[in-house]
Amino acid sequence: MAPWLSEHKKGQIDALAGQDLSVRAIAKALKPRPDRSRPSYATVSRYLASRGRRIVRKKPGPKRLLSRKSERRIIRAVSVDALTSGQVVHELHLQCSARTVRRTLQAAGFLRYKRVSRKPLLSSDNIRKRLAFATAFIAKPMAFWHQVVFSDEKIWSCDGPFGSSQRWVDCRAKSSSYARRQHSGGGKVHMWAGMSLRGLTMAVFVEGGLNAVKYQQVLLEALLPFGLEMHDFNFTFQQDNAPAHTANSTEAWLDALGVTVLPWPARSPDLNPIENIWGVLSRVVYRKGRQFARVAELKAAVLAAWATDAQKYVVPLLESMPRRLQAVLDARGHHTKY
Incomplete structure (x- = not known):
């Protein structure tokens, strides 16, 4: 002793x-x-x-598979390069499993595996125009937004939804980096639709890419009958700044028909309430990880969701326009939670 x-x-x-x-x-x-x-x-x-006391001896455990340097490389790979755990094993040539990588990331304490929206990059000119739009329209009464027909295109894939992804995010950073959307995979369809307080337009599927001629045909088929029937042609039309929308022939065609177009800032999906409709429909169409073997089945599922699930969200989303504009002002033109 x-x-x-x-x-x-x-x-x-x-x-x-x-x-x-x-x-x-x-x-x-x-x-x-x-x-x-x-x-x-x-x-x-x-x-x-x-003293005859029981001695508790801690087992040494297995040998460490990763060095401190390797752990730092893993953390850098997921937080900066946005790699998955499987990609980290492949890219860094690690002699361990993806599960070991995930345990290392969890042990770091400041990394969280969460869903991150893919939002477009904003230039200084985009930010300036978003601020100008919010400043000009923040005082508009709700009666003005009730007369606006919001529109957008949506690409639906047989393999699953676009628009968001899950990855490891460094919680110490003030904001997460966002990547532009990239569409790839199996069969897909291009859909155009619109909404206003009076209801939903018909959904139109476009074959192939959307050019100015096809876009004008879509508007002739879906927008003009809806505007005439629901708004007696007394409405303001919202569209984003896609090339087919801003083509000289499209602008001249809309002007000849007397359609008032809302001066929409580029790269502003968070201001368009129909974007939230797409999110709702995606959860319905791809519920429980559903995938589609044929494009016809995908179209049927999208049309069914558009006819039954979209309408109940129209009024709350339209009434959120003042809050969306205020959020842009509060964010000084940058992305908002919408």
Whole structure:
């Protein structure tokens, strides 16, 4: 037994041992005396053995698969390059599993695996125009927005939804980086639709890419009958700044028909309430990870959701326009939560 242990120190060891701590944990918890270091692991072990106390020895565990340097490389790869755990194993040539990588990321404490929206990049000119639009229209009454027909195109894929993804996000950063949308995969369809307080337009599917001629045909088929029937042609038309929308022939065609077009800022999906309709329909169409073997089945599912699930969200979304504009002003033109 260690003869130099004081009665106070022995009492401390007994108390800590009663908490089922390991010998190393007990030795580490003891405060050293002013004239010498704290009792060593061997001293504590001999004392407990002499008292007939059970010695709890912590198993050393398996050998570490990743060095500290490798852990830092993993954290950098997911937070900066937005790689998945499987991609990290492949790109960094690690001799471990993707599950080990995920455990390393979870142990870091400041990384979270969360859904991140893919939003378009904003230039300084985009930010300036978004601020100008919000400033000009923030004072508009709700009666004005009730006369607006919001429109947009949506690409539906047989493989699953576009628009968002899950990845590891560094919670220490003030904001997450966003990537532009990239459409790829199996069969897909291009759909145009619109909405206003009076209801929903018909949904039109476009074959192939959308050019100015096809776009004018879509508006002739869906927008003009809706505007005439629901608004007696007294409405303001909203569209984004896609090339087919801003083509000279399209602008001249709309002007000849007397359609008032809302001056919409580029790269502003968060201001368009129909974007939220797409999110609702995506959850319905792709519920429980559903995929489609044929484009015809996908179209039928989209049309059914458009006819049954979209209408109940129209009024709340239209009434959110003042809040959306205020959010742009508060964000100084940058992206908002919408």
